[in-house]
Amino acid sequence: MSPREILRGKVCLVTGASCGLGAQIARTLARYGASVAVNYRQSADAAQALCQAIAAEGAVAVPFQADVADPADVDRLVNGVWETLGPIDVLVNNAGPYVDTPFLALSIADFDHIMAANVRAAFLVTQAAGRRMKARGHGQVINIAATDAFHRSHSVYGLAKAGVVYLTQALARELAPEVRLNAVAPDVIADNEGMTDAFVEQAVTATPLGRLVSRAEVAEMVCLLCTPAFDFVTGQTIVMDGGRSLPRIAVGPDESRV
Numbered sequence: 001m002s003p004r005e006i007l008r009g010k011v012c013l014v015t016g017a018s019c020g021l022g023a024q025i026a027r028t029l030a031r032y033g034a035s036v037a038v039n040y041r042q043s044a045d046a047a048q049a050l051c052q053a054i055a056a057e058g059a060v061a062v063p064f065q066a067d068v069a070d071p072a073d074v075d076r077l078v079n080g081v082w083e084t085l086g087p088i089d090v091l092v093n094n095a096g097p098y099v100d101t102p103f104l105a106l107s108i109a110d111f112d113h114i115m116a117a118n119v120r121a122a123f124l125v126t127q128a129a130g131r132r133m134k135a136r137g138h139g140q141v142i143n144i145a146a147t148d149a150f151h152r153s154h155s156v157y158g159l160a161k162a163g164v165v166y167l168t169q170a171l172a173r174e175l176a177p178e179v180r181l182n183a184v185a186p187d188v189i190a191d192n193e194g195m196t197d198a199f200v201e202q203a204v205t206a207t208p209l210g211r212l213v214s215r216a217e218v219a220e221m222v223c224l225l226c227t228p229a230f231d232f233v234t235g236q237t238i239v240m241d242g243g244r245s246l247p248r249i250a251v252g253p254d255e256s257r258v
Contacts, residue, residue: 005033006223006227007029007090007226008034010033010034010089010226011034011035011086011088011089012029012035012036012037012089012090012092012226013036013037013039013081013091013092014036014037014039014092015039015068016040016068016095016096017094018038018044018047018050018063019046019050020215021144021219022094022095023038023046023050024215024218025092026038027050027219028216028219028222029092029219029226032223033059034059035062036059037061037062037064037085038050038051038061038062038063039063039066039068040063041065041095044065048063050063051063062085064080064081068095068124068125069116069117069120069121070124071124074121074125077125082132088129089138090140090141090142091129091130091140091142092141092142092143092144092222093121093122093125093126093143093144093164094144095117095118096117096160096161097117097118099154099156100153100157101155101156103156106155111156114156114160118164119160119167122143122164122167126143126167126181129141130171130179133178133179134175134178136178137178138179139180140179141168141175141180141181142183142222142226143164143167143168143182143183144184144186144222145161145164145165145185146185146186146187147185147241149161149162149164150162150239161185165183165185165237168181168182168235168236172234172235176234180231180233180234181235182225182230182236182237183237184218184222184238185237185238185241186218186240187212187239187242188200188212188213189212189215190215192215206244207241207242207243207244208242208244209243210242213240213241213242217240218240221238221240225238
């Protein structure tokens with residue numbers, strides 16, 4: 001089966017999809033044959049340009065404006081996708097802004113924003129789409145987490161992503177057997193903007209595979225989770241960190257690295 005056939009006839013909603021990883025996921029789902037709902041909050045021009053680029057490749061993509069942390073917007077979004085493209089088969093909860101302000105300097109506004117956009121949004125959209133998926137008898141949700149969920153270095157962002165992992169596990173039990181939920185947790189993404197050379201070098205040095213994951217690789221994993229090979233996988237978080245989170249011990253200069 002060609003990649004173009006794997007998701008043919010499926011409708012996929014990707015939140016926060018106007019740029020960055022979300023845009024890459026939307027493009028890749030479309031290449032796999034899906035019709036894609038491209039959600040955005042403010043970047044209308046970028047979302048429209050992405051949909052036009054996907055259409056130029058022979059696929060279907062439609063932009064949908066909504067603040068996915070707002071319940072009324074979420075209802076409007078899910079209803080709009082259902083009416084325009086059809087029932088949602090795959091939901092990708094990608095929206096999730098980042099901040100690394102230390103807790104003692106973190107404002108309440110930033111705390112609320114990060115928690116709302118990462119956790120509240122995933123809950124709201126999954127609840128709205130999940131009810132319909134369960135009633136239809138099938139569907140799946142893929143949450144974009146991060147390895148920050150498993151270590152303690154990025155303040156409220158890590159807290160929020162830990163919430164996303166918990167939500168994935170809890171809802172996998174609650175929505176089974178009709179709906180599967182999994183998460184993908186990338187480490188530092190190579191093609192993210194705003195990283196210093198020193199930070200990238202440090203991250204690469206700490207990664208056993210000697211490089212960083214790319215947006216394209218994360219998007220491919222999202223698509224693979226949609227294939228029949230993963231039909232018996234639910235409630236899991238796929239970590240894509242090149243082995244960076246593996247436990248290790250210090251090795252002395254006279255000890256063998258076996």
